[in-house]
Amino acid sequence: MNKTPLTIAGAEKLRLELHRLKTVDRPNVIAAIAEARSHGDLSENAEYDAAKERQGFIEGRIAEVEGKLANAQIIDPTLLDADGRCVFGATVELEDMDSGQVVTYQIVGEDEADIKEFKISVSSPIARALIGKYAGDIAEVQAPGGIREYEIIDVRYI
Structure with a gap:
């Protein structure tokens, strides 16, 4: 199975959930099932029925999280040496060329993404669109509105 990239923070979040x-x-x-059985x-x-359904969900989620952690390639953004290139784990400061609005995003794994x-x-x-580009480059993003x-203002590995 392919390794899935995950930051250290994302892996820790999954470990805490597990x-x-x-x-x-x-x-x-288990206590809720025992209580319901006593009725x-x-x-x-x-x-x-509700407790058994909840148990099925919990057991499924445990298996899912264990699988994700087993197949994770954990990356520490502070140890990256990408010479200023946008890569997984990088924190990228962007300026919208139309509005001039500046926003900063970190590129993370699918499970840890949170806008x-x-x-x-x-x-x-x-x-x-950002991967592989450097500060000063222009990234064209296909958005629903076109x-x-x-413009990439800064790329940091924090």
Whole structure:
């Protein structure tokens, strides 16, 4: 299976989620199932059905997170030596050529992308347009409203 790139912060976030699923969520759902069983007839017990469904979701998510961590290629952005090039893990400061608005994004793995935290997926259109470019270059991004141009102001590895 191919390795999936993940930053150190993204890997730590997945590890914390896995720990919570195994130590908090799984025991809670097991207790909920036991409680629902104590109510008697399981054929018409909605609490039991809901708890079993929740258990299935938790077990599925545990397997999914374990798989992602097993196949992760963990990258420390501070150790990158890309000579100022936009690469996975880089933090890129951009200026929208139309509006003049300046924004800073970090290029991260798909599981850790969160636009509210200014983290964009390496497979997103904007990240694909940035990869391989340097400060001073213009990146053309195919957006839903047409092509947008961004000037790369700065590339940092933090």
